[in-house]
Amino acid sequence: MSSSGVDGKVVRKKLNKVVLAYSGGLDTSVIVPWLRENYGCEVVCFTADVGQGVQELEGLEEKAKASGACQLVVKDLKEEFVRDFIFPCLRAGAIYERKYLLGTSMARPVIAKAMVDVAKEVGADAVSHGCTGKGNDQVRFELTFFALNPELSVVVPWREWEITGREDAIEYAIKHNVPVPVTKKSIYSRDRNLWHLSHEGDILEDPAVEPNEDMYMMSVSPENAPDQPEYLKIGIVSGLPVSINGKEYSPASLLSELNEIGGRHGIGRVDMVENRLVGMKSRGVYETPGGTIIFTAARELESLTLDRETIQIKDSLALKYAELVYAGRWFDPLRESMDAFMKEITKTTTGTVTLKLYKGTVSVTGRESPNSLYRQDISSFESGDIYNQADAAGFIRLYGLPMRVRAMLDKGL
Template sequence: MAHAFGCGAATGPAGVGLLHREKAGALSGGLPAAGAAGRVQRPGGKGSKGKAIRCASGSEHGGISTATATSSDQKNGGLRGKLNKVVLAYSGGLDTSVIVPWLRENYGCEVVCFTADVGQGDIEMEGLEKKAKASGASQLVVKDLKEEFVSEYIYPCLRAGAVYERKYLLGTSMARPVIAKAMVDVAKEVGADAVAHGCTGKGNDQVRFELTFYALNPELKVVAPWREWDITGREDAIEYAKKHNVPVPVSKKSIYSRDRNLWHLSHEGDILEDPSNEPKEDMYMMSVAPENAPSKPEYLEIGIIAGVPVSINGRDLSPASLLAKLNEIGGKHGIGRIDMVENRLVGMKSRGVYETPGGTIMAAAVRELEALTLDRETMQWKDMLALKYAELVYAGRWFDPLRQSIDAFMENITATTTGSVTLKLYKGSVNVASRKSPNSLYREDISSFENGEIYNQADAEGFIRLYGLPTRVRAMLEKGI
């Protein structure tokens, strides 16, 4: 279905989860995403985050008789220099399949392919070991990052209320640092001196990946083939693959460039490149059309502790399981569709359509509970800092001290945001039905229209006279009083 590391679009791609990327020079082809074959035993729960769930090792040449590089190439260096071992962000699509032999030919190096499972789906996780070794890789390393992705990347953004340019819930932006961090870890584990990605020079993801590499291991060399090679499109890549005896992934060609993970699914390209075109209904994959959603509303109670969701209708779930369940429920009701024109980090505008059903429900629940637990000044400062937080995440600055400092602020002020929110889901809409918290600042005895001991309505007269004094003085000056 796709390929995950040709990062040319606004939401980028170089990570796992890209279904199809055919614009800005990124190629589509074969199975995308990333993952190991279905027979692999996956570790579960939080304690297994980052754990390699598969490591398919082979000889230096992967035990494959492909003519991707000669022994002398690897001993003496390639056409562009010499590297010892490179960890490549790998999807199994056409572009990353040809990057493997290209690295060996141009840098005389051993190539270790790496794939991250961030919830792109099992169909994108099949047959990658065979593909990687057939391309000339020495091994494939796969890590299940779903729980880490949700608990340590999605939840901080959710708690902060981070939304980029009024709409975008940062689905791809949050996934890149967790993938890049895992690549740095794998590089250390296998003794690699370099990392590589399939992002093009026109998208955001090249920045997100490389800033993470710089932050976590500045000694690693970074190779970005799309900024170096002469391949300009799909036909060039196919020709290169044939020349180097690399099996060309064959799949149904998608007209859209897609990126999928547990948080969202993005769509770009084809008719979407003209902002005046309405998206076609058959494009959507995670949600039904609101008009085709159930005619009966569904009520959902979201339990929240310290600003992050922990349960659905009283049932506690792990972060990844909870999000997956909300995706299912929200998609059924046509929730979470966003169509927007955004400003890419590299300067150009791009148009994308996003499906974020579970995330939209989560964001609505957390925001509504904060209405009870945050005072006015705190909420205003939170909203202002949320804009900067979103900008930092979008720009790939996840490991910057500024984002980490803002995150500490967000964690502190949401410590009392605990309780539950009941939402009404109906034909694409999410409305609050009720909210409650043991830390609520709302007092019915004070808010009532009746006079009480704490609030005396007569006190408002003096307050208004003092609060309005600057306005009154200005008017007196203008009227010569």
């Protein structure tokens, strides 16, 4: 936390210990000595495993300590991430601006929640992150901090320091004997977790330019996908997936398996221009193979188990739910209340959905539920006892009465 003094110099509050969201990249490596230098504090680096891959977790403790951190805390959040954050969004049918399945939006609150827990464990009085002032993630982190522990100070170096880019950061690192990460910097800004992989930057900043095929990492191109379709049967209990082809999985392992299956069929690529929370438009490309599969399955099963009015209300609330998650308001009482509604109305959404995966597409070939509202004896074109076709005449006359009255008025009848 900082403020400007009377002479224009930055006056910083003395901090004891700061928990820093740490990736091991250049920015967060430089933040460690910067915090120590400017706040006179110890720095505890925190890394969350949300399924970004083992290669991103290798050698982190050595890097953190070489940068000046007193310790590194790593927590495996994969099951919690899928169970408590991804699955509620899936159950709600939350999609942001028609396309985005909220991969980064859901991951930030689970990471920030863990940071608050770690701050308590190590006796820290502040938390810090390396998000820039142009993105959505700064809001998602900080609203979670506010909601879960408003007493914690929040330090955001990108709003305070004089580092303006990569070259400045490298110079600062060398000056402070911080080993500069030697990993080759991607031309794209990426975020990966168990749900998705996002790509931004470089040629993607021009919305008119098609992405290069070699950019994709979770999925093959649909053209190169197998020439034979693959069929999957997804088992769902109370709106949430539990099995693939009859075999039950934990939430994280189920998603991991579907990512692999969907990826080899080129499933789940999305190219979109979205409206960031801070006001600007940005173009991003997302790979969400497993998520696309289970979203399709859950929605299809609801066509059997939910009535028309319920589906309409659920869909309208899903838009607001997605906006809240995108905007970092995961721990907002409104989202939590909407979640209770979603849980209640999907408790009968149990059954199986059979899907066909083929060259980038997911199509539904069958759906079954013990709670199905579909009745073949009613829907059949054959005569039945429950539905008398002659009843339709009176219904249509009453249903169309306002239209008839308006037409009579127009004609002077």
